[in-house]
Amino acid sequence: MIPILSHQENIKQDTFAFLKALNESDYSGEIAKSYASRLAVATDNSVYQCLPQAVIFPKSTQDIVRICKLAQLEEFSAIRFSPRGGGTGTNGQSLTNDIVLDLSRFMNNILELNEAEGWVRVQTGVVKDQLNDYLRPYGLFFSPELSTSNRATIGGMISCDASGQGSLVYGKTSDHVLGLQSVLVDGSVLDSQPLTAVDLIEQVERQDSIGAIYRQVIETCDSKQQQIEDGFPKLNRFLTGYDLKHVYDAQTGTVDLTRLLCGAEGSLAFITEAKLHIQKIPTYRTLFNVKYDSFQSALQNAPFLVKANALSVETIDSKVLNLAKQDIVWHSVSSLITDVPGRVVDGLNIVEFVEEDADIQAEKVAALAAQLDALIADKKAGVIAYQICDDLADINRIYGMRKKAVGLLGNTAGSAKPIAFAEDTCVPPENLAAYIIEFRQLLDDHYLHYGMFGHVDAGVLHVRPALDMCDPEQEKMMRRISDKVVALTAKYKGLMWGEHGKGFRSEYGPEFFGEELFTELRKIKAAFDPNNRVNPGKICTPIESNEQLVSVDAVKRGFYDRQIPVKVRESFSEALDCNGNGLCFNYDTTSPMCPSVKLTSDRVHSPKGRAGLMREWLRQLANNDIDVLQLESDLFAGKNAGVFKKFANTLAKRKGEYDFSHEVMEAMQGCLACKACTSQCPIQVDVPTFRARFMHLYHGRYLRPVKDYFVAYVEQYAPLMGKMPDFFNFFMKMKLTASLTEKYVGMVDIPLLSSPTLKTSLHKQDITEFDLAKLQALPMIERESYVLIVQDPFTTYYDADVVRDLVLTIKKLGYKPVILPFKPNGKPQHIKGFLDKFAKTTKNTAEFLNKMSELNIPMLGADPAMVLCYRDEYKHALGEQRGDFNVLQFQEWLLPRLKGKAKASKDKQFFLFGHCTEKTAEPTSSGDWAKIFTHFGGQLSDVAVGCCGMAGTFGHDAGKLADSKAIYSLSWEAEIAKRERASCLATGYSCRSQVKRIEGQTLKHPVQALLEIL
């Protein structure tokens, strides 16, 4: 049995008192002190880990003013803060052991748009894609680009001066910031914009912190003009902290503190609002995907492409391409980047042209195409083929793949994982090819594996060498390589921190700037933050203080992870491998990725949050000398704590006894087990798998709630109740039953059993009864016309019309359906973590299905989540013993069997609302359905929606009802409301149940619509 895990890093006394005082003040935001909330922001995408004291979520600028003013009190003078946005930094920029001030949860409103003047005013917690989705209908966009655009905030972009694809034309974030509102640590509000003449004099003469800042900036820039000119490299990218080159224009006498705050990595002030320059979305866009025989060829050919007047040139190497090919993202681009027959594509340049004039665009495109044709014909420059695309959706798909590729770099087998520490070097583009040769040599000398890609037009290279941070020797190697990369980039007149900011690389600042210039930076820091209380240690420390800069040697995740035994780490790799890139925070409600974090805006309830808790839980178990794998085997062997012991433990829990396992459990209970993370996360962090294992172990110590049994045993009781549906429905329809079920079982809206039953509704149909001997006796050729239907408890007993129509459709298509005897699938047991029972179920059912598969007759299931369970959960549970039976979904079975020409269109339009498990695991499914409908004269379009909120039984849990409905309203509600109900189709039983209980009408399964048009 797992022990009580009472260890939690206690919050310091003064912080505790501060939070209490804040809570009692006019502060309107939220405060999170739980160990789980602190752990959720203890990491970013870097190798570092810092546990903060607490996380505070302000709701307004005034809230931040209140925080800062309160912190001015003598008793709180040791408290420090680090601002945080999306937490996607690659070098620990937002990490702290003090208080995290997270602006992403509430301060995410778009405040004002001025189309005529081309600007928008936003709170800085707004996510970059959120802003562009808002601007798109106006034909406008915020142009600086970055790979993390679906979760990085404007505050983070400003503070790291983010940039990416298209930067030669669109520049960096700082080029588009017109003004900022920030709160200084003393609680003053600083409004910054370019100031000259009277306005500037007024500011300089102020006798407060703002006046002191202006005076210091002018003094530094006036006295060190030449050093600034010499010390700041001439690159397309800006080195973060502090932009002395642009803050002061000596010729016009203009001072713009905005330029100083941009790229300050949150070390000067809390930026609350930004006025941003926006521009027109280009009318014509064309992408060339140019394929090469090697990465080096692609790199060397890049300048030639830039000269063709391209907006951007991005290079990807074969390693990254191959990683993308293995990921779910590849299906969306495979036709746009096809293989070249007889050749190996080992490098790719993605070249984009944009224009307002169609003729000019056509000329540019034709010119480059002709040049590339000539290179291919002459076998020059390593160019082996190219493809052009100008469809906007296709272009977005290519960039989607390219954006995800950064995350994919972190996904490799083995204990050495590609990590960020020298991942964004920048050198002048003309030095790039030579620099890369030396850089590669350096990595090869250390026998490291790595993939590369980058913005070659700007000289930026993304590399993540694979290191095992659990190995102290490799941690030392990381430091050695860091030092060498700093020297190497300097040799090529570049920077190690060319795009993502310094963070824990801040220790290189003094060496890079030299003492004289660095002293000036420290004076600037002192003017803003004299006591080093804002993101301390990042960029620089205040002059005349003994404070230390953060260092590459800071405590890393590996320090904690190595406390977990290797075999446990390997066994729980689906949690341990999370590298914190934050893709699971995707703000887009139409994406299936993590409904629970979308709903709560609480990082604890994200795949990353859950994976982080699991890591800590395993670490604490290890530190308690618990062999968690042994515990699991004991549970499988039936060695369980007695019920009295569990009862006593549960009683202690009710009385408030602290156990870290309860915090982990709470996070796991918020998970819908929708499985979106399993396939959407670039690292394949698989929450449902480790969640089930955790629950199994947790309930080895604590009693289970009744509802767990209610869910897990549905496959046992549904077949029994299904024999007398009207009898049971009579009771189920009673209000008393509903309220008793809610009160004592904790379940709501329990669906009624199907009446008539499946058997009755097929009674008059000529359907072949299952008879194994007869099927075995059939000649092979005859078997081709048979189809076996694998039943699941939900469609057979609660949605029998769907199974009936599946049978009738198969029949109408000329095949002979045979319904197999019902065998439990086990998914409900898995969801609730009854893994010992699940193991037995899977063993029995797999045996049965393997036997059936010997018939060589295709097997079909009606519900995607249940069918996919055979493919994934069964593999995890049974390994080799699973056998190779295959249960297909209807569309997978029918598509390859379509014969003859497509029928003329009947003008019947349907809309498919896909099940999130299916959409993410089998991304071609909606396209397959569309092809089938087209073949039979119908039309079917996929509707972009996220999770429906039901996800199996989540929506029936009384405690989750409000959450379930709120998730529905995130994307489904509006899309369903837009359309005629009869045209909306849903493959998932859960989704149909959710629509039925919320809208009062049932959606059809696509097979039912197909039956109508056949």
Ligand SMILES: Cc1cc2nc3c(=O)[nH]c(=O)nc-3n(C[C@H](O)[C@H](O)[C@H](O)COP(=O)(O)OP(=O)(O)OC[C@H]3O[C@@H](n4cnc5c(N)ncnc54)[C@H](O)[C@@H]3O)c2cc1C
């Ligand atoms: C897979 C991957 C790909 C990436 N690709 C790119 C890329 O193409 N281009 C690029 O430029 N970067 C890239 N990055 C780095 C990162 O996404 C960017 O730096 C991004 O701008 C950080 O935004 P965020 O909201 O996540 O900020 P956070 O990580 O939360 O914070 C970053 C810094 O900003 C500060 N900060 C945040 N909000 C505020 C505020 N309101 N006031 C003051 N300070 C604040 C923090 O203190 C911290 O120092 C990538 C990262 C990953 C993981």
Ligand code: SF4
């Ligand atoms: S769970 Fe996956 S997507 Fe989320 S941060 Fe971890 S690795 Fe990234």
Ligand code: SF4
């Ligand atoms: S299974 Fe779904 S709800 Fe749970 S963590 Fe993964 S994406 Fe989020």
